[in-house]
Amino acid sequence: MMFYPAEMHKITIGVHRRYAAPFLQTIHEEGIIELTPITGDEHLLHLITPVERDAIRQKLAAAQSRAERAVESLVDLVEGGRGRIAEFFLPLRREPLPVRRQDPASVLGSVLDYDALISEILAFRIRRSAIHERMARLDEIEEHLTLYGCLGEELLPASPSRFITVRAGRIPEGECEDLNALFNEEGIESAIATSACRCTEEGMITIVVAHKSAADAVDTLLRSRGFAEFNFGDREGTVSDAKDDLIKEKRSLSLEDEEIVSRMCAIADEHLRQLAAVAEDLALARDRIDAAALAGSTRDLRLYSGWIRRRDLPLLERIGMESAGGTMIYRSVPGEDGNKDVPVAYNHPRWLxxxxxxxxxxxxxxxxxxxxxxxxxxxxxxxxxxxxxxxxxxxxxxxxxxxxxxxxxxxxxxxxxxxxxxxxxxxxxxxxxxxxxxxxxxxxxxxxxxxxxxxxxxxxxxxxxxxxxxxxxxxxxxxxxxxxxxxxxxxxxxxxxxxxxxxxxxxxxxxxxxxxxxxxxxxxxxxxxxxxxxxxxxxxxxxxxxxxxxxxxxxxxxxxxxxxxxxxxxxxxxxxxxxxxxxxxxxxxxxxxxxxxxxxxxxxxxxxxxxxxxxxxxxxxxxxxxxxxxxxxxxFYEGGGRLFLPFATKRVDTVLVEDE
Known part of the structure; x- marks a missing residue:
């Protein structure tokens, strides 16, 4: 009845060890059982040995991370140029790729075919990130050069002087201040400032020249005014020459970025669908490794425990015949009223x-x-x-x-x-x-x-x-x-x-x-x-x-x-x-x-x-x-139940096809 949650059964399942992997994969695809740790069944503890997580899991996790980052890089590149509104309402559709059942080792082996391609994509991703960071840095240097040009054309020497300290930067104040008068008030006689006021947002541009002995006092005073020192990236000569160098470097970086984008778009057109399928298969294989660790083992059996809807018991029996070679045995006990451990599964028709x-x-x-x-x-x-x-x-x-x-x-x-x-x-x-x-x-x-x-x-x-x-x-x-x-x-x-x-x-x-x-x-x-x-x-x-x-x-x-x-x-x-x-x-x-x-x-x-x-x-x-x-x-309503969370696949980029 749709007026009540589905009837749940606590179930304990045993299958022969030989069929443990295909059985687990089948119930993963069907999504009918919420698996719980077998160690929670106290009456079985003296009979079983907990299953340890397979060592291949770490390799699966590492490969999954690499593949997902590669897919993410390609998807961001392909969808990024379409605009946020179009990206949200009309995301690109990827037809799911037909795949067949594979054990974790086979899934991991299939990644080797794309390992070089994934490495290339990730290298491009790192390089693009470095290019964008460098471009942002060059924009900042260009701004500093433009502001510095208010006071002079010749840049400060890049190497420090033995006797003189020079500071050039911006004080973010709305009004100009007479820094020379401030130096005199503070008793800093061996310092002199040249300043120019720009607009309110840019504040005051200043160059301060001081003897080494007064460097600390000058820095303290400038910090109290929120002074931000210019950085020209070890450039010397004139402002115009430095700007020309910046333009050349930015043009070179832009061309390199365009070449990378072109190459990645070509890769996306040809391989994105396959890479997304590989990443999804890796994630599902890792989920099965984690689920296997919830089981217990005897000499001949692999034991699982969990919750299942009563209406799914016939399907479980069919899975036992087809995927466990008829070796499956199970015991199910109806959930007790008022038991908070019993999960809740809605019993809704499609329209509801x-x-x-x-x-x-x-x-x-x-x-x-x-x-x-x-x-x-x-x-x-x-x-x-x-x-x-x-x-x-x-x-x-x-x-x-x-x-x-x-x-x-x-x-x-x-x-x-x-x-x-x-x-x-x-x-x-x-x-x-x-x-x-x-x-x-x-x-x-x-x-x-x-x-x-x-x-x-x-x-x-x-x-x-x-x-x-x-x-x-x-x-x-x-x-x-x-x-x-x-x-x-x-x-x-x-x-x-x-x-x-x-x-x-x-x-x-x-x-x-x-x-x-x-x-x-x-x-x-x-x-x-x-x-x-x-x-x-x-x-x-x-x-x-x-x-x-x-x-x-x-x-x-x-x-x-x-x-x-x-x-x-x-x-x-x-x-x-x-x-x-x-x-x-x-x-x-x-x-x-x-x-x-x-x-x-x-x-x-x-x-x-x-x-x-x-x-x-x-x-x-x-x-x-x-x-x-x-x-x-x-x-009338109190609520407070726990939703049924079956061990189930959520395939988006792949569709499972059965062997004939």
């Missing part, structure tokens, strides 16, 4: 899977606890759609999500799940936007005289309808949570707990509703029913105060506050429609001033609607999620 990360963000359910994801998915999408309430904004959100799915979110993971959720929210925004008559606000009737088709209720004209619907939905949503909590308590035999925690609210709510409707004249009830409702309300309140003490008062007001929180559905719908209408009004006013301002009005409308779209999409998603996390979860 993307919403699982929302539950995990709050807290995964405990084992055997109700999984709230089934309730989160439709309610989040619906409430977001009503809050956004604009078909134009919903279409934009769906397009952004589709763009993400075509680019950075095309691989499984949280980014893909979030993009799918946003796409569903965008579709909801379109549907409820049409129902609420919002297509970029009142764009159609204001500028084109077209009434929004299929509009049912305008939040600006009929807010009471949406408010009433929000409050009805809110009380139903809260009672759904109370009902789930009641079912869980009854299922576990905690009848008293159910009556204390949920029963009192089931008593208070209908009784309070009768009193409320009678007070405002919304409905007529017999005097006997009103008295009974008053007695029921008083009894429920007394029970809450008796159970929780004085803090029970805050439980009552808290429940009322949780219910009223659903009015944010109306507030967000009004905000979206109101701001969109304001943008349209202002754009209309700008365009009506003069025909030449029509383009300005259009640009203003685009910018305003884009800002409103971003603001309301973010606000709607956060507030729709808050209604789940705070109000709904507060009635």
């Amino acid at each position: 899977s993307p919403f699982g990360f929302l539950t995990s963000t709050f807290a995964p359910p405990r084992y055997r606890e109700v999984d709230p994801t089934f309730f989160i998915a439709p309610i989040l999408v619906i409430t977001f759609g009503v809050m956004l309430g604009d078909a134009g904004y919903g279409l934009l959100l769906a397009l952004v999500a589709a763009l993400l799915l075509a680019g950075p979110a095309r691989y499984p993971g949280t980014t893909r799940d979030l993009s799918l959720v946003l796409f569903a929210c965008g579709l909801s925004g379109i549907i409820f936007g049409i129902a609420q008559g919002g297509i970029f606000g009142d764009l159609l009737p204001r500028f084109f005289g077209i009434a929004p088709p299929f509009a049912l209720v305008d939040p600006l004209l009929n807010p009471i309808i949406i408010l009433t619907g929000a409050l009805i939905f809110g009380i139903a949503h809260l009672n759904l949570g109370l009902g789930i909590a009641s079912y869980s308590n009854l299922r576990e035999g905690r009848v008293g707990e159910m009556l204390r925690k949920q029963g009192v609210w089931f008593l208070m709510q209908p009784c309070s509703a009768v009193l409320l409707f009678a007070f405002f004249g919304w409905a007529e009830f017999s005097q006997m029913l009103i008295l009974a409702a008053g007695a029921g309300t008083a009894a429920a309140a007394a029970l809450i105060l008796f159970i929780e003490g004085p803090l029970g008062f805050f439980s009552i007001t808290g429940f009322l506050g949780d219910w009223l929180s659903y009015t944010r559905i109306l507030a967000l719908a009004l905000a979206t429609a109101g701001i969109a209408m304001t943008v349209n009004i202002l754009a209309e006013m700008i365009g009506s001033v003069h025909p030449s301002l029509v383009l300005v009005a259009v640009l203003f409308a685009i910018a305003g609607h884009l800002a409103n779209f971003l603001l309301q999409s973010l606000g709607g998603f956060i507030h729709a999620l808050r209604l789940q996390y705070v109000e709904f979860f507060g009635t």
